[in-house]
Each structure stands twice: as structure tokens, then as C-alpha cells.
Amino acid sequence: MGLENTNGYDLSLDERDCRLIAALQNGLPLVPHPYAAIGASAGMNEAEVIARLHRMLESGVVKRFGVVVRHHELGYRANAMVVWDVPDERATELGQRVASHDFVTLCYRRARCLPDWPYNLYCMIHGRDRNLVHNKVSYLIKACDLQALRHEVLFSLQRFKQRGARYVRPAAETANLGPAVGG
Amino acid sequence: MDALDRAIINALQDGFPISERPFAEAAATLDISEGVLIDRIESLLDTGVLSRFGPMYHAERLGGGLSLAVMKLAKGDFDQVAEIVNAFPEVAHNYARDHEFNMWFVLATETTQRISEVIDQIEQETGYRVYNMPKLAEYFVGLRFEA
Structure with missing residues (x-):
């Protein structure tokens, strides 16, 4: 049930990578030489930090480097998760078609929980209000030929928690951890 | 939030340089100084418009x-x-x-x-x-x- 691995890069992380990831847990320091500052807390120099981060970005361990925006604070008040029950053999094709629309911000195939939850294709659509989101959903259904497939639109009511996921323990505790980021 | 904040958010969603002076580099493309960029990011994090600044992992x-x-x-x-x-x-x-x-x-x-x-x-x-x-x-x- 693993994710489709889309490239052939070496994804292994060594103990120094783990220390670096732990040091970056709270984000990048806001100083002129942030990678040197991270290096100081991870016990390596700036050049090594830069080289390791480039490698992680290339291998896909790091998806992206930059800011994470709270969409609600930017005025995107309507946030909908749209779910479809698509035939398994068409999931990849339809997932790619749905994802190709620029107003779709996430698109996943997930395991169903039968019989209670038949849906397996998920996408997120944000808009400044619910009507705009509904218009985008209608557009998507036509554009991707999804009329015959059952779907539901779930708007969010309240956000309780939004933080970057924490993958490893703070640096002090990871010093002895191996590449498995175990625990 | 003003026009500069918006420009910063739009630019940094596409990525951030991994180099010795990344803020200086990113600031140059926005036509502002390194210090101004750092201050702006700090206040966008403080006010909660940005939830995080750094790497996103798989x-x-x-x-x-x-x-x-x-x-x-x-x-x-x-x-x-x-x-x-x-x-x-x-x-x-x-x-x-x-x-x-x-x-x-x-x-x-x-x-x-x-x-x-x-x-x-x-x-x-x-x-x-x-x-x-x-x-x-x-x-x-x-x-x-x-x-």
C-alpha cells in the first residue's frame, strides 16, 4: 500500500540528515545566514547543510522549501473537500485530470472504508465563498466527465489545529538515532 | 497586509533559495532589501498569515x-x-x-x-x-x- 515512487532517487537518510531535519523542525531561522545557523545547532557547517538540503529536495524527501500559507487568513473562507467514488481502474487517469485544474490544491487517492465510506478520490478546492466553490465543482464535473460518478462536497466549519507535522524529535534526542528516524 | 506582503507570499510559495544568503537573493527578485524581507516574514508568521517557513517533507x-x-x-x-x-x-x-x-x-x-x-x-x-x-x-x- 505504499505510495507510488515516482523517481529512482536514493531516498535513504543518514544520521546527519536526521539531525538536520530535527534542527529544522521549527522552520528556518530568520537571519541573513539561516543555513549556517541551522548548521550550528545540528553540528555541521553551512556548506554541508546546503549540500544535504539540495540532495533531499532532489530526491523528493523535501517536497518544497518556502512558506506555508494559512488560506483562511488570506480570505479563502470556503474550504471544500470533494470526494468521488471512482472505479479503481480509472483512479489514476481521473486523479490526474482533476489535479490538472489550477483551482484544485490537493488531489489524492485514498483507501475506502466500506460499507460506510465508498469514496476513493479526494480533492481540495478553496474559494472566497461557498458559491464560488460550488461553481468550480460543477465546472470540474463537466470538464472531467464525472457526471455518472457519485460525489459529495464537505465544507470545513472550523479549524482546530494547523501546524507542520512533526516527524522527528528535537535535536538533543535524535543525536543517537539511526537513519530509520525510529522511536 | 499590503501589496508587498502579497508579493512576498506569492513569490515564496514557489520556493526559497538554498544558498549562503537566501534572504538577500529572494529580496533582490522582489526589489527590496534583505532586512525588509526578514522583517516582513517575521510579522506574517506572528500574525498567523503564514503557519510555517521552511521545508515541507514527504x-x-x-x-x-x-x-x-x-x-x-x-x-x-x-x-x-x-x-x-x-x-x-x-x-x-x-x-x-x-x-x-x-x-x-x-x-x-x-x-x-x-x-x-x-x-x-x-x-x-x-x-x-x-x-x-x-x-x-x-x-x-x-x-x-x-x-
Whole structure:
């Protein structure tokens, strides 16, 4: 049930990578030489930090480097998760078609929980209000030929928690951890 | 938020340089100074427009677990269960949605087996079933919000 691995890069992380990831847990320091500052807390120099981060970005361990925006604070008040029950053999094709629309911000195939939850294709659509989101959903259904497939639109009511996921323990505790980021 | 804040958010969603003076480099493309960029990012983080500044990982490639978990709660129990669920450090974010499946949260754990342990614990503490909906495939989108 693993994710489709889309490239052939070496994804292994060594103990120094783990220390670096732990040091970056709270984000990048806001100083002129942030990678040197991270290096100081991870016990390596700036050049090594830069080289390791480039490698992680290339291998896909790091998806992206930059800011994470709270969409609600930017005025995107309507946030909908749209779910479809698509035939398994068409999931990849339809997932790619749905994802190709620029107003779709996430698109996943997930395991169903039968019989209670038949849906397996998920996408997120944000808009400044619910009507705009509904218009985008209608557009998507036509554009991707999804009329015959059952779907539901779930708007969010309240956000309780939004933080970057924490993958490893703070640096002090990871010093002895191996590449498995175990625990 | 002013026009410069918006320009900064739009530019930095596409990535951030990994180099010796990354703020200076990014500031140059925005036609501002390094110091101004740093101050602006700091205040956007303080006011909560930005939740994070740094790397976004592919959890599965780090050897960690990641899943979407869902609960179907009676209205009267919702707040109490939310408190229990949000107290788990493995819960990365949690949304209430207008559906009978009304609580949706992401679990991010250090190991893949920890996902089912956390789910078992939540079920025991709340008395409700947790539906586990792990990701099977991700389709590429360019995630960005026009500020």
C-alpha cells in the first residue's frame, strides 16, 4: 500500500540528515545566514547543510522549501473537500485530470472504508465563498466527465489545529538515532 | 497586509533559495532589501498569515506514517472528543466538516506502525470508531494561494 515512487532517487537518510531535519523542525531561522545557523545547532557547517538540503529536495524527501500559507487568513473562507467514488481502474487517469485544474490544491487517492465510506478520490478546492466553490465543482464535473460518478462536497466549519507535522524529535534526542528516524 | 506582503507570499510559495544568503537573493527578485524581507516574514508568521517557513517533507519518504483519520460524532460529544484528539501530538491538523463524518484530522507519526497505535488509543479514550483513510496515490498539483 505504499505510495507510488515516482523517481529512482536514493531516498535513504543518514544520521546527519536526521539531525538536520530535527534542527529544522521549527522552520528556518530568520537571519541573513539561516543555513549556517541551522548548521550550528545540528553540528555541521553551512556548506554541508546546503549540500544535504539540495540532495533531499532532489530526491523528493523535501517536497518544497518556502512558506506555508494559512488560506483562511488570506480570505479563502470556503474550504471544500470533494470526494468521488471512482472505479479503481480509472483512479489514476481521473486523479490526474482533476489535479490538472489550477483551482484544485490537493488531489489524492485514498483507501475506502466500506460499507460506510465508498469514496476513493479526494480533492481540495478553496474559494472566497461557498458559491464560488460550488461553481468550480460543477465546472470540474463537466470538464472531467464525472457526471455518472457519485460525489459529495464537505465544507470545513472550523479549524482546530494547523501546524507542520512533526516527524522527528528535537535535536538533543535524535543525536543517537539511526537513519530509520525510529522511536 | 499590503501589496508587498502579497508579493512576498506569492513569490515564496514557489520556493526559497538554498544558498549562503537566501534572504538577500529572494529580496533582490522582489526589489527590496534583505532586512525588509526578514522583517516582513517575521510579522506574517506572528500574525498567523503564514503557519510555517521552511521545508515541507514527504512524510512517507522519511519513514514516518501519515494518514487521514475520520470520526462520525454525535453533535453533543463533538467538543469533548475534539479536546481528546487534539491533545495527541501526532494530530497535525483537525477540521470540523458539515457532514455526518464530521471530524477530519491528519495523523503524522515517526513510524508507520504508530498510526494504528494512535488510532487504537483515540478509540479507547473516546469510545468512538476512527476510520483510517490512508493515501494510496498523490496527483501532482501546484499548491499555491494567490494572496
